[in-house]
Amino acid sequence: MSEHFTHENWSTWLEQLTSPLAESICGEDLKYEEDFKYLKTAFSGVNELDCKKVFVTGTSLLAEKSKDLRISSYVLCAAANDFGIEGITYGLALFNKLVGQYKEEVHPLKIKARAAVHTWLxxxxxxxxxxxxxxxxxxxxxxKALIDELNVYSSETVICFDENAGPLSELRHWAEKLSITYPVVAKKVAAKQDAQLAVEQALPENPSKLTNENNVAQPSSTSEKEVNVSQTANVNKAFSVESNSQYLDTVRKLLAFDKEKHNINRLICVARAIRWSDVKLPPHEQGKTRIPAPRAAAFAPIKNALANESYLEALLSAEALFMEGAMHFNLDLQAMVFAALTGLNQKQTIKQFSLALFQLTQQFPQLANLRYDDGSPLCSAKTKDLLAQISAEFSTTEAAGLAVDDCYDEIESQGKQLVADNKLAQALSLITDLPATTHFELAKQQLIKAKFCLLDENYDFAEPILQSLLKTVELAELERWQPDFAMQVWRNALLCFETLSTDKDDEYFKLTEQLKKQMILTQPEIALGWI
Incomplete structure (x- = not known):
């Protein structure tokens, strides 16, 4: 292990960096100073990362000029390079103490900027x-010390500036795996001394008062005494939850246990009960929220595991991501969970999961149409199709589905499976082989083709089919004599055009606004759940 770069030991380092500054407690915001700019650009990937320089520079700024969470996060990353787990632990301890001691005074002062530090980490x-x-x-x-600091971070620190924030789950998972490989071994001598002390404390002041019956009931050996005392000590340790942060910390420990034991049903149900039970729709302006979009690589491990049919790995990765930040709003993540559960053939869990997802989307029908701060959707067209299937299973309103005969149902089911297997061409050929004696039957077949293209996320192919169907609905006035079919056409066109739209002034956006109005005028009770 390398010697400390700036102080005699970590304790003095932590004490100095968390002590208030002379002129003002937390100093000034240094975002325009050259040293701060250096720290920020050091992690941009443009130049080679000099961890020692980052650590020394960050330490100097925190000790002498500013108490800043951004600088603290840079120091944390740099400390990992030369000091390993110990560096991460003290880096997290520094971050936790800055928030705990200075709360609203620590830099950056804006809540959004503080939340961005968590997102960066x-x-x-x-x-x-x-x-x-x-x-x-x-x-x-x-x-063990690292796990303790991660617990403090998730239960006390990060929720101070982002109530929807989750833990540093990847670090936690890594640390917990290490704790299993390298467990803390209690000293046997100390354990025996503790057991003997407990026995002495348990004995009455006057042993002669013991009756013969009590003597018979006493353990016959020292080992039995130790077992009984140990059990008594465990029972007497009353555990109480006194704050919301303690509650969340306890829940995360339970979830970690279920992950380790592969208690899939309980893992899924408990996680959603925690994150969805009192959820509120995020504030938004015309569908655009202030939630930062997930990082590009967030879904990669899950998608790779699904592609390799490693369904358990995919599920556990998805559940870890679900507990992070505002990921409980991301419906595409729920579609991945559904795929993993299907691969694991967890039929009972799928039912409970689907019901929870159905209740969420029924409570907040707008959720599927919200967007992140960069304009990307919380729910793709493919996921919306899955939500519609789940809704159809639990909904009692027959008008919400398209009335098609058994032949079309069977063909559509076969085609969806082919699309899932990346065989769009074969799926489309199933429809081509069907006879069509009327224009309406032909229109129904075209709609199924469009659905297959949307399911495959092939929007450029779906678009001309849907444009043609819109003309058919308009010319034949199908909204009057086949309103269910018209609603299905408009709904799928809406999904397609919303995805293709890149600006509020483009043609696709204008079409989506027209389609929404037509849906509301035709069947408002159904449109309410779709728009």
Missing amino acids: LGQQQRIIALAQQNEINNPEQI
Whole structure:
């Protein structure tokens, strides 16, 4: 392990960096100073990362000029390179103490900027792990200390500036795996002394008062005494939850246990009960929220695991992501969970999961149409199709579905399976082989083709089919004598055009506004759940 760069030991380092500054407690915001700009650009990937320079520069700024969470996060990452788990632990301890001691005074002052620090750390987890693994990572006490600081971060620190924030789940998962490989071993001598002390404390002041019956009931050996005392001590340790942060921390420990034991049903149900039970629709302006879009690589491990049919790995990765930040709003993530559960053939869990998802989308029908701060959707067209299928299973309103005969139902079911297997051409050929004796039957077949294209996320192919169907509905006035079919055409066209639209002034956006009005005028009770 490398010697500390700036102080005699970590304790003095932590004490100095968390002590208030002379002129003002937290100093000034240094975002325009050259040293701060250097720290920020050091992690941009343009130049080679000099972790020692980042650590020394950040330490100097925190000790002398500013108490800043951004600088603290840079120091945390740099500490992982030369000091491994110990560096991460003290880096997190610094971050936690700055928030705990200075709360609203620590920089940056704006809540959104503070939340961005957490988002940045979420994206740096794999880098931190990779840097730390260059050092020895087999010290059980250091691993336990890291887990303790991660618990403080998730239960007390991050919720101070982002109530929807989740833990640093990748770091936590890594640390918990290490704790299993390198467990803390209690000293046997100390354990025996504690047991003997407990026995002495348990004995009455006057042993002669014991009756013969009590003597018979006493354990016959020292080992039995130790077992009984141990059990008594465990029972007498009353555990109480006194705050919301303690409650969340306890729940996350329970979820970690279920992940380790592969208790899939309970894992799914408990996680959704926690994150969805009192959820509120995020504030938005014309569908655009202030929620930052997920990082590009967030879904990669899940998608790769699904592609490799490693369904359990995909599920556990998805559940870890679900507990992060505002990921409980991302419906595409729920579609991945559904796919993983299907691959694991967890039929009972699928039913409970689907019901929870159905209740969420029924409570907040607008959720599927919201967008992140960069304009990307919380729910893709493909996921909306899945939500419609789930809704049809639980909805009692027959008018919400398209009335098609058994032949079309069977063909559509076969085609969807082919699309799922990346065989769009074969799926489309199923429809081509069907006879069509009327224009309406031909229109129904075209709609199924469009659905297959949307399911395959092939929007350029779906668009001309749907444009043709819109003309058919208009010319034949199908909204009057086949309103269910017209609603299906408009709904799928809406999904397609919303995806293709890139600006509020483009043609697709204008078409979506027209379609919404037509749906509301035709069947408002159904449109309410779709728009």
